[in-house]
Amino acid sequence: MSEADRAGAVLTIDLGAIADNYRQLRDRVAPAAECAAVVKADAYGLGAKHVVPVLHEAGCRTFFVALLDEGIAVRQVLYACAPPAAGGNEPTIYVLSGLTENTAHVFAEHRLRPVLNSIGDIDAWKAFARDAVSQTAAAVHVDTGMSRLGLPENELASLRDAPERLAGFRLAHVISHLACADDPDHPLNALQRDAFEAARASLPTAPGSLANSSGIFLGPSFHADMVRPGCALYGVAPTSGQPNPMKQVIRLQGKILQIREIDTHQTVGYGATHRAEKRTKIATVAVGYADGYLRYLSNRGSAHIGDYRVPLVGRVSMDLTTFDVTDVPGNLVHPGALIDLIDQSNTVDALAEDADTIGYEILTGLGARYHRVYRRR
């Protein structure tokens, strides 16, 4: 018996495809800009422990996480896979959520760089840098239209009037974040780019970084000196409504537990929301909303068995989902057979659309109960 035998589903993660996606994005922005990688939320649910070494091997030297604890974990992974040569440069890790109270020394201890999101952050980091012996580089984040994190216009203005507040530590990057980059026609894109360049011009000279995955595809005027793709590395389409240039990274196969035949008027699942209109074969699969297979997919989603598309019927329950497999040859549907819930023909984006959400939410919700297989090529 293997671990896969015990699990209700097998999640295969193609690390080679992630490396290929990284190289594609890097080549798109080279040589003018560096390509960093965003590995927050455990590399978008795919496992930072496995993903980070592959990105490092593909040449990535700057990583972004959301939280300090994620930064500490990524530092450990990088330290293990690429121990720094004496005096050599370590890969850079930025923590997007920035300085929180009493954490400056933790950044220094793990050689992490905060993204400073306010004048208060900047003053705190400067005060810390005054007493610190070790590296104290940081990025400053200016808000150009997200109204979420980063210096708003008035704080930028006070910084412009008192540039000495930035003296005392190394301003390694100035960053901002695009709100609508997946929609190339949105007027906010150019407005944010221009506001970003204006902000940079008012600050001490430092490399700039504006583009997420989608921003890369808006063209070179958005690349600045470094781009920060996340979702595209993991196969999510960067531009809505356009063909996806990225390689698919994951395959999710659910296990059929039971097959049954029901007749006209019999119903399936909680709430009896699906009623058979003829003799129907139902396959019950060991995946449910507890695995991140969203309940909203009830009576909307679909899966594949070989080349056969099978509709999801009835409600998704916590541990089980039911599919109409009437049209699939009998030799393909039996207890223990695997059914493709996410694959090349039913991509993360397609599943997300059926679930009225985005690929990011599907990836970061991938369940802990799946048996995970990491494929390297």
Ligand SMILES: *Cc1c(COP(=O)(O)O)cnc(C)c1O
């Ligand atoms: C998450 C995030 C990214 C990566 O965005 P994708 O759309 O996944 O490429 C880049 N920059 C910031 C500030 C982020 O929060």
